[in-house]
Amino acid sequence: QLVNLACATHLFLEYVGTVSLMSGPSMLPTLASSGEVVVEDKLSLRLNPASLARGDLVVVRSPINPTLIVCKRVIGLPGDVVCVDPTGLKAPSTEHVIVPKGHIWLCGDNMLYSRDSRDYGPVPMALIRSKLVARV
Amino acid sequence: MPPRHRQASSWLKLVTLPKFSTTPGWRHIYWFPTVFVVSYYFYNLKIVSGRSMQPTLNPDASLWRDVGLFNRYAIHTKLDFNRGDIVALRSPEDPNRILVKRIVALAGDRVKTLPPYPNPEIVVPQGQAWIEGDEPFHSDDSNRFGPVPLSLIESRLVAVVWPPSRFGHQFQPTIVDKDISNPNKHSAYRLAMAELERQRWRTTRVAAAPRSSL
Numbered sequence: 001q002l003v004n005l006a007c008a009t010h011l012f013l014e015y016v017g018t019v020s021l022m023s024g025p026s027m028l029p030t031l032a033s034s035g036e037v038v039v040e041d042k043l044s045l046r047l048n049p050a051s052l053a054r055g056d057l058v059v060v061r062s063p064i065n066p067t068l069i070v071c072k073r074v075i076g077l078p079g080d081v082v083c084v085d086p087t088g089l090k091a092p093s094t095e096h097v098i099v100p101k102g103h104i105w106l107c108g109d110n111m112l113y114s115r116d117s118r119d120y121g122p123v124p125m126a127l128i129r130s131k132l133v134a135r136v
Numbered sequence: 137m138p139p140r141h142r143q144a145s146s147w148l149k150l151v152t153l154p155k156f157s158t159t160p161g162w163r164h165i166y167w168f169p170t171v172f173v174v175s176y177y178f179y180n181l182k183i184v185s186g187r188s189m190q191p192t193l194n195p196d197a198s199l200w201r202d203v204g205l206f207n208r209y210a211i212h213t214k215l216d217f218n219r220g221d222i223v224a225l226r227s228p229e230d231p232n233r234i235l236v237k238r239i240v241a242l243a244g245d246r247v248k249t250l251p252p253y254p255n256p257e258i259v260v261p262q263g264q265a266w267i268e269g270d271e272p273f274h275s276d277d278s279n280r281f282g283p284v285p286l287s288l289i290e291s292r293l294v295a296v297v298w299p300p301s302r303f304g305h306q307f308q309p310t311i312v313d314k315d316i317s318n319p320n321k322h323s324a325y326r327l328a329m330a331e332l333e334r335q336r337w338r339t340t341r342v343a344a345a346p347r348s349s350l
Binding site for chain 2: 003004007008010011061062063064066067078080100101102103120124125126127128
């Protein structure tokens with residue numbers, strides 16, 4: 001049945017991986033501002049949540065807006081001591097935080113123009129949707 | 137019978153009917169994607185365990201853990217959050233754990249917090265909510281870890297479906313029957329008044345943000 005096939009496709013996209021379009025200046029120069037087609041991988045984080053490493057690019061649901069999906073880089077894992085803002089823009093560059101249990105610290109590559117953990121603090125790991133694996 | 141219940145039971149029939157078809161094995165697996173999508177986007181059942189929502193859910197007098205019908209559509213698609221809703225959300229401290237709590241305040245509201253929260257008052261930031269369990273002494277909620285992002289909330293409780301004596305979808309008491317002459321009704325009145333008092337205590341601790349016409 002068509003409905004079943006649609007559901008199966010949707011489930012694959014939801015639980016295994018998907019190709020998606022993303023845009024925005026907060027990840028320059030890694031990802032272009034005008035739009036990039038990237039491959040998201042949802043399965044590896046589901047099977048092995050410990051495979052999340054510092055420096056991974058992750059796609060998360062925004063903690064300040066339930067409709068937004070954002071892509072940032074993982075800087076700190078639970079228990080890490082993170083320097084909040086080395087550039088000194090949003091916090092004095094001597095300020096450090098300890099990332100609490102079950103949270104991660106995100107930062108965009110373009111630190112001059114990125115709304116990330118420097119603004120909204122550590123992000124609960126339950127909000128992570130997928131890891132970015134490749135660019136198409 | 138309230139119309140909500142009819143909708144839920146007809147959904148259940150729609151799901152179980154294909155499973156009892158003639159050829160076993162392949163037929164059962166074939167319908168799994170549809171079942172999963174229905175359960176992901178619409179309604180599903182969850183067993184509620186723990187004391188943090190007493191006496192609304194899992195009261196001491198009950199032998200069973202409550203099974204509740206949760207509505208994902210309202211949260212996932214419509215994003216319909218209201219103060220006073222009982223919702224299921226992922227715990228910010230442990231991504232594998234699901235908590236069932238009540239939304240007490242939304243973004244912009246000023247809340248008087250309970251211990252062990254360090255500040256006596258807090259304004260809930262944008263895009264977040266203040267959740268509390270109905271049993272303040274045994275609840276792992278916003279008084280412990282602060283306001284939670286709305287994105288963590290997964291579904292809203294519609295009705296309790298098991299045990300049958302606690303079946304129902306009224307979690308906010310509205311009308312209290314004041315006729316206390318009949319001894320059987322007397323305890324119902326007192327329980328209803330206690331529930332009203334709890335609800336008033338929750339709402340008086342929240343000063344809602346002034347809303348412009350959105």
